[in-house]
Amino acid sequence: MSETVETASMIVRQCKRWTVITSVCLLASCGGSVNSNTTVPTSIMQIMQKPVYRNASWSMQVVDLDSGGVIYDLNSNTQMLIGSVRKLFSTGNAFNALGADHRFVTPVYRQGSVAPNGTLNGSLILVASGDLTMGGRANPDGTTAFTAFDHNEANALGNAVLTTPDPLAGYDSLAAQVAAAGITTINGDVVIDDRLFEPFNFRDQFDVRPIFVNDDLVDVTLAQSAGGAAVPFDWRPKSAAFSVQSTLTTGSATSKLAIDLNPESPTCIGAPNCVGTVSGNVPAGLVPPLTNAYPLVRTFRVTQPSNYARTVFIEALARAGVTVTAAPVEANPVQLLPAKGSYSSTQQVAQLTSATYAQDLRFVNKVSYNIGADVTLMQFGLAHNGSTTMANSLAAEQGELSATFNISPDQYHFIDGSGGGDTTANARAVIAMLRGMRTKPAFAPYFDTLPVLGVDGSLASINDFEADSTLAGAKGQVHAKTGTYVTENPAAPGTPILKGQALAGYIDAKSGRRIAFFVTVNNVPITGIPDVLKVFQDQGTIAAMLWKML
Structure with a gap:
């Protein structure tokens, strides 16, 4: 990655349009500290409390996919910038409206x-x-x-x-x-x-x-x-x-x-x-x-x-x-x-x-294709009620999220289909979407669209967790959407800041249990893309730890 860390101003220019890569974000105002929750294991909290995160904020929720029982919870009611984790909603609704076998x-x-x-x-x-x-x-x-x-x-x-x-x-x-x-x-x-x-x-x-x-x-x-x-x-x-x-x-x-x-x-x-x-x-x-x-x-x-x-x-x-x-x-x-x-x-x-819609949405989620996700929202709007504008498609989606997934509009703020700009949601909304999709006919292909830890898509290069041999088995067992939001640091003009890095999806735990999880961090100072990848690696390690302990 040697030369992706160019000058700060170049990184900022790049990142103004870079709400994708592995994308995700999170925003919270916890006074620059992690709001401890005893249900979150100490080993995970130790990652969240690294010096690099001393002015950052974290949110996490982990639930049993079958029962919905909350296993771990940290700031789950706080609205966070989620970047491309937003694609979990746009692709899920499109799957339900058009079907995995639809062809254009x-x-x-x-x-x-x-x-x-x-x-x-x-x-x-x-x-x-x-x-x-x-x-x-x-x-x-x-x-x-x-x-x-x-x-x-x-x-x-x-x-x-x-x-x-x-x-x-x-x-x-x-x-x-x-x-x-x-x-x-x-x-x-x-x-x-x-x-x-x-x-x-x-x-x-x-x-x-x-x-x-x-x-x-x-x-x-x-x-x-x-x-x-x-x-x-x-x-x-x-x-x-x-x-x-x-x-x-x-x-x-x-x-x-x-x-x-x-x-x-x-x-x-x-x-x-x-x-x-x-x-x-x-x-x-x-x-x-x-x-x-x-x-x-x-x-x-x-x-x-x-x-x-x-x-x-x-x-x-x-x-x-x-x-x-x-x-x-x-x-x-x-x-x-x-x-x-x-x-x-x-x-x-x-x-x-075209290829089947399952293949289209697999492409969108695996590589976090932003334009594809925005068009996916438009295709949902057209199929749902004939909407032909972004605004009307967003309104149609809002109604669907309320009626089908019991997700209230005050739990999220979506401005497009891909997670651009200040796209937010709280952990409970993301988990509700993940759990709700489990009951839908398109769940299997929806699950298959998600990047796999250490295997493919935007999670292919995440492998630091394998340095601990007890976590190596997590490879291939985490299916999750990523999200990255990098922009100019308002406190230091001309320098970048990782406003949010998030990860959300499913884990087939070592015990055989399937869980849904969401983890995100906000406001991490960075100097370039390699710093973003270090945060991403930390979240991959958290996912691997969840695989092991649950």
């Missing part, structure tokens, strides 16, 4: 007639369904690919591991079907119908729409080179919608790592010659963080998803032998769309069917 279908329709020579005199319209992956993470066995270090957090964490499936596979499949339908030329335009829900702003970065290519990212991979040489680079997906140039060079072994993306969130997508540049310096002999191996990964944000998808689809059509007369790079021509919902089945020429 993205159809393509023609407008106009097809001449005998294969010319479509009219437009081709792809109707976005909110399919998160559009076939771009599809493994051969039908599962959805993910890695322990997801590219959605590459810029914040300093690296990532890319998945192996072709991110354009779904668009190529749709294009091949259009060609198979006898269309050889489109004498009109290609349009993305992105009206499934109202666009919503994602953390001041861009407006999310229900169409995706590679998670709305362009991945840049940087290879190793000798001092003084240009750094070899590549990017994906390759598209005329956005290309990458680089002046990044390799400096001396004692130089500092500095990689600048300009602009990181380009606004030119939909206009010709939209280019992002990579510049800066990579020290010779650098060991990449997280992976300890090349490539280094950075990402540009696709800020106009519909414009980008339109170009990508036109390029896929060309690869399938279908000519489009319209310019491939331009703004998505929404003015050509027919009335919403007016498509006829006789006009359909292709469709892409």
